[in-house]
Amino acid sequence: MHLFYQPGLDGPNPPEYLSEDDSRHAIKTLRLGIGELIAVTDGQGNRYAAVITKADARRCAFRITETQTTAPRPFSIRICVAPTKNLDRIEWFVEKAVEIGIERISFFFGQHSERRVLKLERIEKIAVSAMKQSLQSFLPILDEAIPFGDLLKTISEEQRFIAHLPANEPPVHLAKAATVNGKYTVLIGPEGDFSEKEIQQAIEANFKMVTLGPNRLRTETAALTACQLLNFINA
Known part of the structure; x- marks a missing residue:
């Protein structure tokens, strides 16, 4: 049907x-x-x-x-990501993340962001299309892009992670740091990565540094990998 x-x-x-x-x-x-x-x-x-x-x-x-x-899932995934310079890449992430399963996507502008404007109209259409394609009944929340510091004030999820490797300690993989049936937020930085100030702000907001694997990933790949990992540990 x-x-x-x-x-x-x-x-x-x-x-x-x-x-x-x-x-x-x-x-x-x-x-x-x-x-x-x-x-x-x-x-x-x-x-x-x-x-x-x-x-x-x-x-x-x-x-x-x-x-x-349909009842909501016993866990929720929120990915906060800096829009990429090439908008096609962030649109690809949105499409695939909705198909896999995600509750909320929040966009932010970081100090090193190359893109400073993001219009949600086309992204919303892509999300709706992906929802229908995957036969789901929930459309994820899509948040307008705001400055990184303002984004941190909106975080209410208990399990908070930032995809960034610590300098002086072994990295913890997201799949091991997250526990099942949680409410998750993962921060994914821009092509130029987070600034030192932003990392410190995230730590002060109780975010834990995690790795997504041994390879260096593009922004949109990292965001989708985090989404898939959290879905996988709750499968």
Whole structure:
């Protein structure tokens, strides 16, 4: 069954039409018609079985026939990452992280960041597409990019890690530092790495330094590796 995204379905005035993009996809691309069954999610854990009542490529109407609610995972993953100079790379990370499983992605500008502007509109579309592709009912939170110091003030997760090797002690691998069923935040720095000031700020905010392996990774690869490792230890 094809999965579509329509927010607000659990509200007081739920929409009766798919978005214009999903309407076009359903009618023009998939050639669905009146009476055909579809699935719709609101991105908040609710999935609805529905039937098409009007096959309009601009406003495809549907009627909900059944509702299923998915419980949140017993753990949560938040990756905080500095946007890369080449935006395609951060978009790739978002797509793959959503497919693998992630609750929140936060962007920040560090002292060594090469990119200083990030617009979320396209990234949000990529996240929605990845959610539908992987047949999930939760859309991760996507946070606007803010300065690193301001980002640290938003952290509430108990298990906090920064992907940076300590100078005078053996590195601890993230897979060994994290414990199962936790609420995790992992900081991933820009291409130029964290500054010494930022590292000290993270330590003062109770972040632990961890390694993601013996190889030096690109920003987007490190972010996805951290996401996958935390999913793996909770599998």
